[in-house]
Amino acid sequence: MTTPLVAMEGIDCGYGGAQVLFAMALEVMPGEVVTLMGRNGMGKTTTLRALFGLLKPTAGAIRVKGRDMTGAAPHRVAAAGLGYVPEGRQVFPRLTVEENLLATARGRDGGWTLARAYGLFPRLEERRGNLGTALSGGEQQMLAIARALMTNPDLLVLDEATEGLAPVVRAEIWAAIAGLRADGLAILVVDKNLEALARIADRHVVIEGGRLAWTGSTAELNADRTKATRHLEL
Template sequence: MTALISIQDLHAGYGNTEVLFGIDLDITAGQVSTLMGRNGMGKTTTIRCIMGLLKPDAGTITIADQDMTGAPPYRVAQAGVGLVPEGRRIFPSLSVSENLRATARPAPDGWTEERIYDAFPRLGERRRNYGFQLSGGEQQMLAIGRALMTNPTLLILDEATEGLAPLIREEIWTTLGRLKQEGLSILLIDKNLEELARISDRYFVIEKGEIVWKGSAADFDAQRAHVEQFLHL
C-alpha cells in the first residue's frame, strides 16, 4: 500500500507548551484512517500541522512523496489535501453556491457543484441561501461539499458529525461510505465508534501527544476493550 502522507517524529505546540511529542503516522492511499483520542490529546494539532496551519518544532511531514514540513496551506491544498475543519467555518455572507465555488479546483471527471447537490440534496434546495441561514447540519454538509470541490486525493474531517442531529449524522456517514467506495482516501476524527467501525480500515490512538496504539480494523475489533481505555475519562 502506498503512503499518501507520512509523518515522522512530529513535535509541535503553542508558545512554550508542547502538545505533540514525536508523532509517527502514515495515511495509506485508498483507505479510511481514523485518529482517535480524548479531548486535548493532540488530534487537532496534528491536523493543523498537516494542513500547514501550525509549523512543527521538529519532525517531517511528507505528502505524495513531497517534503511538506511547514509548507503553507495553499501548497498543502495544491498537493491534494482537503480539510473539513472543526466548527465548519463556512463563509456566512456567501450563498451555498458561492461557498462551493469559492475554493473550487476543477478536475476531469471530478466534483462539480451539481454533483455536490446530488450527494446532498438539501444543499441543492438551498443553493441561494446564505451560510448564516443554514442549520448546523446543512453547514456541515456545505463544509464537506466545499472540501470536495477542491477535488482532493485525501479528505480530512475534524469532528465530522459532532453536535448534529441523528438523521443528519446518518446522511453524512452514508456519504462518507460512498466516498470510500469511490476510492477516496479519508482521515477521520470522530467520537462515534460504531459508525467509524463501519468504514475505517486503520486506527491511530493518540494520548498526551503520542500515538499509543495503531492497527487495522481487525486489530481494533480484537482489542477494542484495550483501545477504549484511551478514549474514556
C-alpha cells in the same frame, strides 16, 4: 511499493512554549480510510493543524505523496491534494451555498462538480441561494464537506465529522462518507463515534497526551477493543 498520500514522522509541535505533540506519527495510503481518535485535549486537532501547515513542527517530517511538506504554507498543502473540513465547519457566512462551493473549487476531469456535490447532499441544492448564516448546523457540515470535495482532493480530512449534529443528520453524513470510501477516496476522520468509525475505516490511530498510543486495523480493533478504548472517552 505504494507511496503514502500522507506521512507524518516524529512530529513535535505546540503553541508558544507549550508542547502538544511528542514524536507523533501518522500515515494514510491511497484509497484508505483512517481514523484519528483520542480524548479531548489529546492533540487530534493539533495533529491536523500541523499537517495543513497551520502550525510549524519543531521536529519531525511531513510528506505528501513523498514530497517534503514540513512547515509548508496551507495553500501549498491544499494544492498538493489535501482537502480539509475543520472543526466548527467555518463556512463563509456571507456567501450563498453555491458561492461557498465555487469559492475554492478546482476542476479535474471526471472530478467533483456542482451537480455531483448536490447529488451527494440534495439538501444543499434546495438551499443553493441561502447564505451560510441561514443554514442549520447539519447543513453547514454538509456544505463544509462538499466545499472540500469541490477542490477535488486526493485525501479528505474531517475534524469532528459529526460533533453536535442531530442523529438523522449524523446518519446522512456517515452514509456520505461510506459512499466516498466506496468511490476510492482516501479519508482521514476525527470523531468520537467508535461504532460508526469501525464500520467505515480500514485502520485506526489513537492519540493520548500528544503521543501515538495505539494503531491497528479494524479487524485488530474488533478483536480486542480494550487496546484502543482504554485511551478513549466511552
